[in-house]
Amino acid sequence: MHTPDDPNLHQEVLVSPMYLAGSNGTGAAGFAPVAHWPRHYLDEGPCQLLVTSPDQRIRIGWFGDDFELWQISAATEAASATRWTATFNDVTPAEIVAGLTTALARDYAEADPSDGHGRFLADPSVYWADAVQPLLDAGWTRGIPSKPLTVEVIAPDGQAGAVIGTASSWDDETVTLWAGPPGWGTRAEAVFTARTPTHLIAATAAVMANAAPVVRERHQVAREMEHLVTLTPVADAQVPRTPTPLDVRRTAVTQAVHRAARAPRSAADLRVMAAQSRSAGMAQPHPASSSLAAAPAPPLRPPEFRHTSRA
Secondary structure, eight states, X not given: OOOTTOTTTTOEEEEESGGGSOOOSBOHHHHGGGTTSXXXXXXXXXXXXXXXXXXXXXXXXXXXXXXXXXXXXXXXXXXXXXXXXXXXXTTSOHHXXXXXXXXXXXXXXXXXTTTTOOGGGOOXXXXXXXXXXXXXXXXXXXXXOSSTTEEEEEOTTSSEEEEEESSOOTTSEEEEEEESSSSTXXXXXXXXXXXXXXXXXXXXXXXXXXXXXXXXXXXXXXGGGGGGSEEEEGGGSOOOOOOOHHHHHHHHHHHHHHHHHHSOOOHHHHHHHHHHHHHHHHTOOOHHHHHHHHOOOOOOOOOOOBOOOOO
C-alpha cells in the first residue's frame, strides 16, 4: 500500500515494461483512436460508456466499476448477434487496448459500406502463430503449456505471455494475453474469442511487444509490481515533447527572420524598408484589439473515464 503522506505519491514516472504498468484509471488512451465515433453515456447498468462505429457494428464498452473493464465486439449488422468479443480487465494498460481500437478504426475506415463487410469481420487464420507473430518477432519464446491443446508464448522476463487454444469451437475463448503475477490487482488479461480476426489480436500483441515506457503517477503502480518494473521520474528523463501548432508557427517565423537577416540588402532596399516600417507604425491597431485577435483558442481536452481505484 502507498501511504497518503508519501511526498512522491503523485510523482509522474516512466514505467517499463509497459505491460506491467497497470491501468492509470482512465480510458482516454483506448478511446483516442475512435474519438470521432458516436458516444453513448449510459445511466443504468454496468456499462458506463458505449462508443460505436457509425453503423453500430463495432461496439466498445467501458465498464468503469467492473473487473472486466473493457468489452469490445463486432457484428455483421447492428442488431445481429456478436461475431467476436475481446475483453480487457481493470489491470490492463489502456495503451494495450489502443492497439485493438486503432486497428478497428483503420479497418472500419477502409471498409466498403456498400458490401456490408469489413476486415474487422474476417475469418481468423488457421495458423496459431499469426496471432502472436509480433511477440515471436520480439524474442518471446514457446513455453510449456499449462493446459492441453494450447500453445504458450512467454516474454524474456517471464512476466508476460500468451495462451493460444488450438482446438477451440467458434464460441470459445481462444487467445489470452497476460502480464504480471497471478492475482487480483497484479495480472493484466486480454481475452479474445475464437472468431476474432487474427490481425486484430496481432495488433494488440504488437503493443505488448513494444519496449517504449508509459507515464503513470507513482501511486498507480501497485506496490507488488515495483520490483518487476523500472521507474524513472519524468522530470529526470529526456522525454521529447510533440511540437504544438504554436511551436511550429514560432519556428517558421524564427527561420524566416533568420533568412531575411542573412539576405543581402542594397541601399535602395533599406530606404524602402525604413519607409514601410514608419507607415506600419502609424497604422498599428489598438493594443487591446490586437491582443484579442492574437489570443489562441483554448485546447480541447478529451473527457476522462475513471473506474473505482484501489485503496
